[in-house]
Amino acid sequence: xxxxxxxxxxxxxxxxxxxxxxxxxxxxxxxxxxxxxxxxxxxxxxxxxxxxxxxxxxxxxxxxxxxxxxxxxxxxxxxxxxxxxxxxxxxxxxxxxxxxxxxxxxxxxxxxxxxxxxxxxxxxxxxxxxxxxxxxxxxxxxxxxxxxxxxxxxxxxxxxxxxxxxxxxxxxxxxxxxxxxxxxxxxxxxxxxxxxxxxxxxxxxxxxxxxxxxxxxxxxxxxxxxxxxxxxxxxxxxxxxxxxxxxxxxxxxxxxxxxxxxxxxx
Amino acid sequence: xxxxxxxxxxxxxxxxxxxxxxxxxxxxxxxxxxxxxxxxxxxxxxxxxxxxxxxxxxxxxxxxxxxxxxxxxxxxxxxxxxxxxxxxxxxxxxxxxxxxxxxxxxxxxxxxxxxxxxxxxxxxxxxxxxxxxxxxxxxxxxxxxxxxxxxxxxxxxxxxxxxxxxxxxxxxxxxxxxxxxxxxxxxxxxxxxxxxxxxxxxxxxxxxxxxxxxxxxxxxxxxxxxxxxxxxxxxxxxxxxxxxxxxxxxxxxxxxxxxxxxxxxxxxxxxxxxxxxxxxxxxxxxxxxxxxxxxxxxxxxxxxxxxxxxxxxxxxxxxxxxxxxxxxxxxxxxxxxxxxxxxxxxxxxxxxxxxxxxxxxxxxxxxxxxxxxxxxxxxx
Numbered sequence: 001x002x003x004x005x006x007x008x009x010x011x012x013x014x015x016x017x018x019x020x021x022x023x024x025x026x027x028x029x030x031x032x033x034x035x036x037x038x039x040x041x042x043x044x045x046x047x048x049x050x051x052x053x054x055x056x057x058x059x060x061x062x063x064x065x066x067x068x069x070x071x072x073x074x075x076x077x078x079x080x081x082x083x084x085x086x087x088x089x090x091x092x093x094x095x096x097x098x099x100x101x102x103x104x105x106x107x108x109x110x111x112x113x114x115x116x117x118x119x120x121x122x123x124x125x126x127x128x129x130x131x132x133x134x135x136x137x138x139x140x141x142x143x144x145x146x147x148x149x150x151x152x153x154x155x156x157x158x159x160x161x162x163x164x165x166x167x168x169x170x171x172x173x174x175x176x177x178x179x180x181x182x183x184x185x186x187x188x189x190x191x192x193x194x195x196x197x198x199x200x201x202x203x204x205x206x207x208x209x210x211x212x213x214x215x216x217x218x219x220x221x222x223x224x225x226x227x228x229x230x231x232x233x234x235x236x237x238x239x240x241x242x243x244x245x246x247x248x249x250x251x252x253x254x255x256x257x258x259x260x261x262x263x264x265x266x
Numbered sequence: 267x268x269x270x271x272x273x274x275x276x277x278x279x280x281x282x283x284x285x286x287x288x289x290x291x292x293x294x295x296x297x298x299x300x301x302x303x304x305x306x307x308x309x310x311x312x313x314x315x316x317x318x319x320x321x322x323x324x325x326x327x328x329x330x331x332x333x334x335x336x337x338x339x340x341x342x343x344x345x346x347x348x349x350x351x352x353x354x355x356x357x358x359x360x361x362x363x364x365x366x367x368x369x370x371x372x373x374x375x376x377x378x379x380x381x382x383x384x385x386x387x388x389x390x391x392x393x394x395x396x397x398x399x400x401x402x403x404x405x406x407x408x409x410x411x412x413x414x415x416x417x418x419x420x421x422x423x424x425x426x427x428x429x430x431x432x433x434x435x436x437x438x439x440x441x442x443x444x445x446x447x448x449x450x451x452x453x454x455x456x457x458x459x460x461x462x463x464x465x466x467x468x469x470x471x472x473x474x475x476x477x478x479x480x481x482x483x484x485x486x487x488x489x490x491x492x493x494x495x496x497x498x499x500x501x502x503x504x505x506x507x508x509x510x511x512x513x514x515x516x517x518x519x520x521x522x523x524x525x526x527x528x529x530x531x532x533x534x535x536x537x538x539x540x541x542x543x544x545x546x547x548x549x550x551x552x553x554x555x556x557x558x559x560x561x562x563x564x565x566x567x568x569x570x571x572x573x574x575x576x577x578x579x580x581x582x583x584x585x586x587x588x589x590x591x592x593x594x595x596x597x598x599x600x601x602x603x604x605x606x607x608x609x610x611x612x613x614x615x616x617x618x619x620x621x622x623x624x625x626x627x628x629x630x631x632x633x634x635x636x637x638x639x640x641x642x643x644x645x646x
Binding site (some may be wrong): 190 | 330
């Protein structure tokens with residue numbers, strides 16, 4: 001049994017966002033972190049590893065520096081890492097990315113008792129599309145927004161967190177789950193884990209390795225092949241400081257109304 | 267000469283910075299206020315392999331080097347010098363002498379206790395009348411059959427009332443002076459072991475300091491650490507290593523204070539502009555930064571030399587002396603930048619300043635460090 005965890009290196013949103021002339025993010029110039037929801041996905045996998053001794057493989061698509069994020073995942077306790085990286089993949093939108101990642105996951109191999117776990121969505125795009133699209137490409141049942149995961153043999157009980165409540169779903173392996181932050185608190189790298197991280201296998205799948213996969217249509221990957229294109233990326237200007245109105249009900253309402261009138265809102 | 271950390275050391279720094287931000291910073295002020303031992307965080311540091319970090323894997327440790335230990339202590343001390351102190355003492359003053367001087371049986375018994383066994387370690391050298399002149403200790407251990415009977419008391423023992431394993435120095439032959447001192451591994455469960463007064467200190471409130479009393483304490487013969495009469499050398503050698511830990515702690519305190527001062531002065535507006543825009547502030551911050559960089563080089567050099575198995579007595583003393591004095595200067599000047607706010611407990615500056623002071627005193631005062639450095643300059 002193994003768990004494949006799909007993770008993504010994203011810009012640290014506490015810093016400034018830099019944008020390339022083509023509208024995509026200039027990732028090279030920004031501080032990066034592992035996408036927070038993906039850390040929950042990795043923790044979920046490592047918890048199952050603690051209980052069952054299964055193997056955990058982390059996979060990411062990104063430029064070569066994304067390998068450093070994979071090493072951190074290995075230092076947390078993952079066993080192997082796969083970096084999907086090639087110029088042909090650059091600028092891919094979610095449709096293109098999910099084809100490439102699905103092909104990479106298929107190349108690793110999904111056995112009957114395996115699980116693929118992703119974060120719900122990445123903080124740079126906020127689409128929440130790649131996990132579900134990968135599941136469709138791989139023809140795996142998918143359960144999204146996992147807030148609790150319980151594994152009993154080949155049956156997994158997932159509590160999904162929805163806007164107005166929880167939904168409990170049972171699913172059989174192989175399957176794909178997407179996780180939310182309520183699921184767990186990700187562990188830290190350990191000192192022992194850090195020292196073994198660079199001894200664990202990290203392989204790269206480039207375009208050559210994946211181009212013949214039946215899951216990939218080479219005309220629909222990369223910046224040119226992606227059906228969606230980014231028109232513009234920008235850091236929204238900060239809103240001005242708000243006004244807090246205090247006082248009794250009527251007085252406050254009158255004051256509020258007069259401000260709204262002044263600003264021609266009402 | 268390469269001034270870059272290895273990729274493993276970089277990851278250790280990153281992990282410890284995250285840990286310190288998420289786990290240590292939120293409770294640092296409360297720990298100082300209540301004086302409560304930060305037990306949960308120490309348990310977590312055992313989980314992460316930071317406690318006993320340099321102990322080889324076969325004895326339950328992470329098998330890291332002294333530089334890794336220094337980085338951990340430095341990062342922790344940026345927010346909580348008490349936590350840094352607990353780790354520095356455990357790693358440098360208890361695990362290290364057992365690893366360096368212990369027999370195979372002692373290492374197999376005690377090092378797993380101090381790592382996977384989650385027992386905290388301590389070091390007992392100082393006595394009421396034997397501080398800097400450590401050779402004048404009165405604690406005695408007399409061989410009676412298959413065990414030693416230990417009598418005396420030790421003061422200012424870091425981890426004193428939480429530790430289970432103590433490296434203790436006692437006279438086995440009073441007539442021989444320093445050559446009559448031997449080292450022992452003593453467990454808190456041994457008959458005749460007791461914890462005396464808990465010290466109330468100016469700073470490091472979360473670090474548990476106590477008096478340790480031996481009243482006909484029974485110490486098995488096989489618990490002598492190193493050879494009989496070699497205790498003073500073991501103590502001095504252990505303190506060489508311990509000083510790297512205190513240098514790292516002091517460096518962390520200084521860096522923590524500098525970070526606070528940078529943030530505060532950028533936001534504090536007086537006379538129409540942030541006080542960081544004034545040259546006086548900038549020059550003061552520049553001096554603080556310079557000292558931190560210099561202290562870092564001294565500390566890491568000593569740690570790397572220890573890791574390489576070189577003699578590092580002078581280098582450790584230099585690192586400890588420089589960093590502790592820089593920590594005191596930096597916390598004092600950083601507090602000044604906060605003005606009246608710095609003097610209140612609403613900000614961490616007064617805590618950092620109180621915590622910094624001890625680094626000029628323990629594990630050898632600044633005066634002792636100057637003795638050690640000058641003694642290694644070929645002056646005599």
